[in-house]
Amino acid sequence: MPEFNTRNMRSALPWLFLSAIVIVLDLYTKHLVQQAFVYGEHVPVTGFFDLVRYHNTGAAFSFLANAGGWQHGFFTAVSTLASVVMVYLLVKYPQKTLFCFGIALVLGGALGNLYDRLTLGYVVDFLLFYYEQWAWPAFNVADSAICVGVGVLVLDSFKNPT
Numbered sequence: 035m036p037e038f039n040t041r042n043m044r045s046a047l048p049w050l051f052l053s054a055i056v057i058v059l060d061l062y063t064k065h066l067v068q069q070a071f072v073y074g075e076h077v078p079v080t081g082f083f084d085l086v087r088y089h090n091t092g093a094a095f096s097f098l099a100n101a102g103g104w105q106h107g108f109f110t111a112v113s114t115l116a117s118v119v120m121v122y123l124l125v126k127y128p129q130k131t132l133f134c135f136g137i138a139l140v141l142g143g144a145l146g147n148l149y150d151r152l153t154l155g156y157v158v159d160f161l162l163f164y165y166e167q168w169a170w171p172a173f174n175v176a177d178s179a180i181c182v183g184v185g186v187l188v189l190d191s192f193k194n195p196t
Contacts, residue, residue, distance in 0.1 A: 047122075049134045054142065060146030071086070114148065140180050
């Protein structure tokens with residue numbers, strides 16, 4: 035079993051840096067949207083994609099957004115606990131490249147959305163894909179990083195253990 039030591043902590047730094055890049059990109063794009071758009075504004079980009087400004091009080095893709103307020107504390111606690119566990123995993127297993135890549139993306143996304151939740155009370159979403167009357171819930175860079183990271187973790191789970 036891998037050890038939790040100073041060498042592993044240093045080896046985890048590139049993964050933590052990747053998480054930091056996700057956070058910076060997420061917060062910067064949300065800042066741009068907040069400066070350029072009023073709440074609810076839509077700007078068509080293609081026939082299936084708009085830039086928008088929505089405020090999400092739920093989880094990814096507006097899950098539990100209309101749950102009455104209790105979800106704010108719940109998602110804050112879950113994000114905080116999950117982030118601590120993910121940092122621990124990055125430090126404990128820094129040599130597992132695909133695993134750490136996925137964890138780093140999820141961690142960056144979780145912390146980007148957690149920052150919004152703590153400072154604004156909601157998460158800023160701005161990417162809206164749709165087809166005719168059907169639309170995917172609006173999302174952001176953090177949500178994208180979380181989804182890609184989870185996909186990478188699923189892919190990693192199919193690898194043979196070494």
